Amino acid sequence: MxxxxxxxxxxxxxxxxxxxxxxxxxxxxxxxxxxxxxxxxxxxxxxxxxxxxxxxxxxxNSLAQSLLRRRSFTVGLLTNDTYGRFSLPVMSGISDALVDKGVSVFLCNVEDDQRLGQLHVDAMLDKRVDGIIATGKRIDRHLPVDLSNLGVPTIYAFTQPDPGAIAFVSDDAGGARLAVEHFWRLGRRRIAHVTGPASFAVVHARAQAYRDVLTEKGLPVMEPLLGSWSEAWGHEAVKKLFDGQLLDGKREKPDAVFCGNDQIARGVIDALRERGLGVPDDVGVIGFDNWQIVAEATRPPLTSVDMNLAALGREAGLTLLSLVGGEPAEPGIRKLPCRLVVRQSCGRPPDG
Amino acid sequence: MxxxxxxxxxxxxxxxxxxxxxxxxxxxxxxxxxxxxxxxxxxxxxxxxxxxxxxxxxxxNSLAQSLLRRRSFTVGLLTNDTYGRFSLPVMSGISDALVDKGVSVFLCNVEDDQRLGQLHVDAMLDKRVDGIIATGKRIDRHLPVDLSNLGVPTIYAFTQPDPGAIAFVSDDAGGARLAVEHFWRLGRRRIAHVTGPASFAVVHARAQAYRDVLTEKGLPVMEPLLGSWSEAWGHEAVKKLFDGQLLDGKREKPDAVFCGNDQIARGVIDALRERGLGVPDDVGVIGFDNWQIVAEATRPPLTSVDMNLAALGREAGLTLLSLVGGEPAEPGIRKLPCRLVVRQSCGRPPDG
DNA sequence: AAAGCTTGGGAAAAGGTTTTCTCAAAGGGA
DNA sequence: TCCCTTTGAGAAAACCTTTTCCCAAGCTTT
CATH class of the missing domain: 1.10.260.40 (lambda repressor-like DNA-binding domains)
Incomplete structure (x- = not known):
């Protein structure tokens, strides 16, 4: 009323x-x-x-100031992550880094639509943004727009960059190492890896790191199980892992599963429970993404690799700003470290 | 490289x-x-x-045009929903409505921080936004900013409005009716309601609608079970529902549970399965929010009430635009209808 | 042929701010 | 008393576009 x-x-x-x-x-x-x-x-x-x-x-009047200074204190943020699971932390980091400097952010969701992308980029350019940050839901896919000769500085954050550009991405291999080494420190020796589809670059990066660590430690390497990013696949993978005879020769069942994301991990944990296997007592599980709402709702709460996306966004924002300020920056891809968020799905270290 | x-x-x-x-x-x-x-x-x-x-x-140069026209073709979007579960669809709807008219959106995440809120509002005002939309994660809480006399048109979408303002919110009571009536049409007669904490206004709105429908249909009314928005609470509620003797006199167990959100529903479904109760055969379950990633990962996939947040955002965007254009608009709260997204957690209608 | 109309296009103001010159007055030194 | 310096503040240009008004030339009409 x-x-x-x-x-x-x-x-x-x-x-x-x-x-x-x-x-x-x-x-x-x-x-x-x-x-x-x-x-x-x-x-x-x-x-x-x-x-x-x-x-x-x-x-x-900021418009008048901008006109005079040829600087709008405005940047455009392009994303195709409608759901925002990855983009939102990145955005939030970017915004954090910029708000204190008086810089505002145009949010442009371009879905996977070329027309929409062009529309947004044109609007941003017309509004004289000082720079552009591109972000997305996949590190190995381009946004549906060409940002190569826009006349304004451009940074890529968590999305596939154009050659010669500056990009910030997560260090997926490093993140995977973190997980596997954590298992190792806890005394787990038969570590499996269940992950997403082969079409994702991160799947291979993480899988290779997984193999590397096992090899370094002299542990048996089992081929990573590739599937989808879903809980259902986590379920199914447990069947394959614990019914089959995957550990060459030994027929031993895994005592740890490193999962490609938290949903898979959740499926794995549920499936293990249904088989009467305890987590973390019988099997340790680590996820990826540290999707808080999933990781914390899992029983037991899920230890997971966090890609530090907010920090990544902040770096991207600050770098863009320095570019706008005329400072030079080396092109190339910067990998930012992940961190392991320990909850209760792995058990405690022997001498914690 | x-x-x-x-x-x-x-x-x-x-x-x-x-x-x-x-x-x-x-x-x-x-x-x-x-x-x-x-x-x-x-x-x-x-x-x-x-x-x-x-x-x-x-x-x-859009800046020069804006200066002359006293119109920046820019609006500010304020949100405190860091995670974006509710805000993102709203934002996406707003952006959709505006991009075709050449209007860009400043995204401002104010968390629950007054200082940050003021900072963002000041920046928006300095940049001469044509209008402001406030959105949030809760329909019954204010953002930590005072938007009452900003000198620009302001619209509230999915957040608590100031008195005399224009607001768009979801029709929670209507959504609840949709769910309960769906159960009724399917022949379910012992319908329980498990929902969130009493501190949420929507909890009461939905609970009242739930009671109303049951009364209208002459079905037994059981007091809604209030708890938290978590899976864990869904689990616990099943215990209360199926161990206790809640249906006055009859001691009959529910054959349907209407849940206050999808996470609770997920907990309920998992707990039911653990008790050997089949969903939908023994008990039907309906969730709220239609959080796709949860609803679809649930086994069986969850029927859920969708608040049409994107449509809500679109309405908000269009209304703001008409306000900016000088057209008058009636102040007040507009409730937009929900819709039921039917999946597989309720079974099929008797005569489908 | 004079008066009026149409046509094609330019000059200038406006929008709000910043910055560089310029200048008058005041003060100081010789 | 005269010249020079400092002080305090204003005029004007610049940023870029839009719009209103104006003007000159050519044409039509009487």
């Missing part, structure tokens, strides 16, 4: 510097300098202008 | 109307009119100017 006590909203014109100046009895030039701490004038004059501006609620 | 074939990126100054005009041998006034289809001139002149602009890749 509408409150009839509230007045009709009135959208008054913002007050301009000219008005401030005239009320303070000075020229706009002097007013501008007073408010920006520039120029020379008596302390009283400066204070009087300040006070007038304050009283009138003066806010400099 | 950096490709050494790619040239160092060069950020050239955008071409201005003046350059176009001078190359076409006309004044800027004429050039402007030519490109905007205004004014009078020979067809050749117009074409020559168009062609020159095209060749130079001229894009009118």
């Amino acid at each position: 509408a409150s009839d006590a509230s007045p009709a909203p009135t959208f008054t014109k913002p007050v301009t510097l000219r008005e401030v100046a005239s009320l303070a009895g000075v020229s706009v030039a002097t007013a501008s300098k007073a408010l920006n701490g520039q120029g020379r004038m008596t302390a009283e004059t400066r204070e009087r202008i300040r006070e007038t501006a304050q009283r009138l609620g003066f806010r400099p | 950096a490709s050494d074939a790619s040239p160092a990126p060069t950020f050239t100054k955008p071409v201005t109307l003046r350059e176009v005009a001078s190359l076409a041998g006309v004044s800027v006034a004429t050039a402007s009119k030519a490109l905007n289809g205004q004014g009078r001139m020979t067809a050749e002149t117009r074409e020559r100017i168009r062609e020159t602009a095209q060749r130079l890749g001229f894009r009118p």
